[in-house]
Amino acid sequence: MGEDDTNDFYLISQKSTQGIATPIYYFTAYDDKGILASQVQLLIYKLCYLYYNFVGGIKVPAPCQYAHKLAYLIGDKLSVGNDIPEPDSRFNEKIKSLYYL
Numbered sequence: 279m280g281e282d283d284t285n286d287f288y289l290i291s292q293k294s295t296q297g298i299a300t301p302i303y304y305f306t307a308y309d310d311k312g313i314l315a316s317q318v319q320l321l322i323y324k325l326c327y328l329y330y331n332f333v334g335g336i337k338v339p340a341p342c343q344y345a346h347k348l349a350y351l352i353g354d355k356l357s358v359g360n361d362i363p364e365p366d367s368r369f370n371e372k373i374k375s376l377y378y379l
Contacts, residue, residue, distance in 0.1 A: 285315045291326035291335040302337055 285306035290299045304322060325339035336343060 285309065285318060287315070287319055289319065289322060289326075291323050292337055293334055300337070 286304065288301035288303055290301045292299060304319075306318060322339055323335075325341065326335045326337070328340040329336045329343055330340075338346075
């Protein structure tokens with residue numbers, strides 16, 4: 279992968295109501311599918327509007343924000359010496375569905 283194959287760009291996905299919006303730098307480290315740069319940029323832009331806790335766009339794509347929140351939650355729970363939280367026993371036995379935090 280040469281330098282010409284890299285896909286890096288800045289993106290401002292949120293509206294600034296006060297002050298200046300900060301652009302976020304994105305870099306494609308590896309692309310084995312040959313996706314166009316414009317498609318990657320559009321996908322990341324649209325993912326910034328899929329965060330359900332906020333009406334507008336956020337700085338980072340929603341899956342990244344969810345991963346950050348989950349890592350913070352688990353890190354916060356484990357830092358006090360608590361065990362890893364386990365789902366209720368009825369989710370394992372009777373209800374065959376996903377367990378949500």
